[in-house]
Amino acid sequence: MQLVETDGGFDLILAGRAMLRQRSDAPCLYVGRGAPRVEMYHGHFDIEDNVEERVGLRYAALTRVSDGSARIALSIAPALPPLVTLTLSGGAQDARIHIDAIDPTLNRLWLRVVADKGEHVWGGGEQLSYFDMRGRRFPLWTSEPGVGRDKSTLLTFQSDQKGKAGGDYYKTNYPQPTYLSSRRYALHIDTTAYSAFDFRQEGWHELEIWAAPATIELWARDAFTDLVTALSDRFGRQPPLPDWVLKGAIIGLKDGATSFDRLEKYAASGAALSGLWCEDWVGLRITSFGSRLFWDWKWNATRYPDLDTKIKELHDRGIRFLGYVNPYLCVDGSFFPEAEAAGYLAKKLESDETYTVDFGEFDCGVVDFTNPAAAAWFAERVIGQNMLDFGLSGWMADFGEYLPTDVRLHDGTPGMLAHNAWPVLWAEVNARAVESRGRTGEALFFMRAGYSGVQRHCPLLWAGDQSVDFSRHDGIGTVITAALSSGLLGNAYHHSDIGGYTSLFGNVRTPELIMRWSEMAAFTAVMRGHEGNRPRENVQIDEDEQVLAHFARMTRLYAHMAPYLRALSDEAVATGLPVQRPLFLHFPDDPATYALQESYLYGADLLVAPVIQPGVDRWSTYLPAGTDWVEVWTGNLHVGGRAVTVDAPLGKPPLFYRQGSAWTELFTGIAAVI
Structure with a gap:
């Protein structure tokens, strides 16, 4: 790291790459104040910022320290006191810039990073529309991605009109304020605040952060593979893929006890099978959106009689059973009053009343994972006892992106700062439960929501709820973009719902879509099906003989590739390199x-x-x-x-x-x- 003083400013250079360029007529840092307006509706966030003030810090005073670090005081004018100090430290290839606001009322930062014409940038978490982010602005806020995600399409328009659910190109379950550049460096903002990457200018990238202080971390490497390893070292590694997963596909069915009979049809087709995933093991709730689950995380014996016996029988055949859980408790379930009585649920801001969230025709409490006792209770009481001890070998750990911003949390973290961090806390609860049973690397849960640091807890990502179609911004192709963008940031394993999930306004999946999706899924970390949100209105794999035969061939292909996939998993453990790579x-x-x-x-x-x-x-x-x-x-x-x-x-x-x-x-x- 080099800090070169210039007339009226400085240049920060890392391994020969210009990172920051400060001049009195072109400052690299702007500060200000803003007041956001945030509205949430079923996980979709409408966010506007009233920027009350934005000023450039044009004058820099440098102080060098004997340990090689430096301190830079930035002000509006030479005669005025500094508003912000930058503390710079690092070595030949890595650097940290800690930003401190001397005035505590400053809550907006805009930092300009040097850019080159023709530069490419990737990352931003799990992006779905654009892998190369250059030329666009990307707000980074975990939320529902939306249906259609393209304002020019009828499907997105209909979804916006019905439930504000249309989405846009930048919306994602898993944002992360980290990117890699074709100039062969990576940058991360160490913050949980709302932030945004703006890559629209030719000469600079602008990083927007709705909080101060923040820390900017930088890595420079000659090889892109070494950059990915450096980020994986920073955010954490996943354990190896379980051996049982590599034997074939996980069949996703939510048909109650009939699911076991349908599984036999898959087996008779010659499909290579590793698991049966029944998200409805907890029971169903029928809503206008479709079949939803009953959010009380325990075996529903009415819908799945003798499930405990069935799980053991499947296990003896080499087939694992997987379920479903999320971090919310429905008010009409058994766990809600238990958690409420113990003080484990988030509260309203102005009272001790439990905060409940409308998830679409039913309300739920938010388990407050900032309360260590609540996190431990959920990990042991819900996941440990009712899932792992019951015999589950994995589950979908759904949601995580719905935390409202107007909640009162146990540790006092404001909702605007807790929201992005919530998926990581949720992942940690799941990982601790698995670790408590000595099953890390053997039990497999998968998540759609994420943020910085989810990598060290979550063993497998899935791409969320794609539309059941070939559409550009919400169909089959988006899961490739999702795997590539998240994989660069240290998420080694990624997969998706074969055939997509969301079916609305007459949009239904075709046999061709399922077959093409199966072909792609055979070359991912995990091959898993899903019946979707409207199972009876959409073709299912086992309902069409051509589709089933095709699917069976693809599962055998996946199993054929197991030695190669095992080698890739070992490489991921050692280096952090993902299975699917740009x-x-x-x-x-x-x-x-x-x-x-x-x-x-x-x-x-x-x-x-x-x-x-x-x-x-x-x-x-x-x-x-x-x-x-x-x-x-x-x-x-x-x-x-x-x-x-x-x-x-x-x-x-x-x-x-x-x-x-x-x-x-x-x-x-x-x-x-x-």
């Missing part, structure tokens, strides 16, 4: 790979280009320069550094492996599995 991660000298988001590397040696449009049987994709590529289905050799168009009938998604790969025998065996 092409530039291993081809950094090919800039044509920097903006690609419709294909990915499965590990370092296999390129997957899923068909994500309907009605096509040929598909084009780019093959990175620097190696030749072998097409799996034909054995044809393709020169890297150009786009190719290949046949892509159902059952044969475009797959290419590096010529000379150590895994050539496994890859050439794919065709025999199909």
Whole structure:
């Protein structure tokens, strides 16, 4: 790290990369005051900021310290006292900038980071619409992503009109104020406050933070892979994938006791099976949105008679049983009065009355995880006793993004600062429960919500509730973008609902969609189905013989790839590298790979280009320069550094492996599995 004083300012340089440039006529830091307006409706947030003041800090006074750090006092004018101090520390490749507001009423910061023309940036948590974030602004606030997520479509318009649920390109369950740059550095804002990345300017990136102080962390590396490892070191590593998961697909059914009979149809089809996931193990509640669960986290013996016996029978066959839980308790359930009596639920701001949230025709209490006793109670009483001890091997740990901003929490954290942190607390509760039973790396829970640090607790992400279609901003293709963006930030394992989830306003999934989604899912960390929010209105895998046969072949392909996936999992444990990787991660000298988001590397040696449009049987994709590529289905050799168009009938998604790969025998065996 170098701090170079200039006439009227300074330059901060990290490993030869200009990071900050301060001049009296072009300050790098602006401060101010703002008052937000926040409205939440079923997990969708309408947020506006009334910026009362914004001023540039044009004058800098530097003080160097003997340990190599520096302190910079920033003010509006030379004769005025400083408003902010920057404390800079670090080494040759890493740096920290701690920002302190001397005036405690300052609650807005805008920091400008040097940018280059043609630069690319990635990250921002789990982004769904745009992998390369350059040219757009991204607010970072965990929320429902919305339905359709494209204001020009009828589906988004209808969703906005009915329930303010249309969403937009930047909305995500899992934001994170971290990005990587094609200039080969990474930046993280260490804050839980509402923040935003603005990548629309040619000469700088502007970071907006609704709080002070904050800390900016920087890493510079020559290799993108080393940057990913550095971020994984910072945020935490996931344990290895459980061995049982690699045996095949997790079948998602929510059909009560009938689910076991339907599972047998999957088995008879020749599908490779690893688990049965029944989110309705707790019972159902029927709403206008569709079939919802009864949010009281224990076995519903009426809907699933003899479930305890069934779980053991499945286990003896090598099939695990998975369930569902989330961090809220319905007011008409048994756990709500227990938690309320113990003081474990969040309160209203102005009274000791329990805060309840409307989740769409039913209300729930919010378990206050800032209260250590409440977190311990949920981990032991709910997850430990009622789930792990009962026999569950995993579950969907849903939600986490609904914390209202007007709640009173046990530790006094304001809602605006607690909201983004909530998914991480929720992940920690689940991880502690698993650890308490000695089952870390063996029991598997998966989450959609996240924020900085969720990596060290959550063993598996899923991409949330996609629409049951091929749409650009909310369909099948968005899960590739989600895996790539989150994977760069240390989330090694990612997967999605095969066939999508959200079916509204006559939008229903087709057999083609399920088959194409199955082809993609075979080359992800976990292969799992879902019946969706309206099961009876949408085609299910086991209801169509062609779809079932196709799905069974894809599950066998997933199982065939298990040795490779195990090696990728071991690599993730050692280095933090994700299973699904952007092409530039291993081809950094090919800039044509920097903006690609419709294909990915499965590990370092296999390129997957899923068909994500309907009605096509040929598909084009780019093959990175620097190696030749072998097409799996034909054995044809393709020169890297150009786009190719290949046949892509159902059952044969475009797959290419590096010529000379150590895994050539496994890859050439794919065709025999199909």
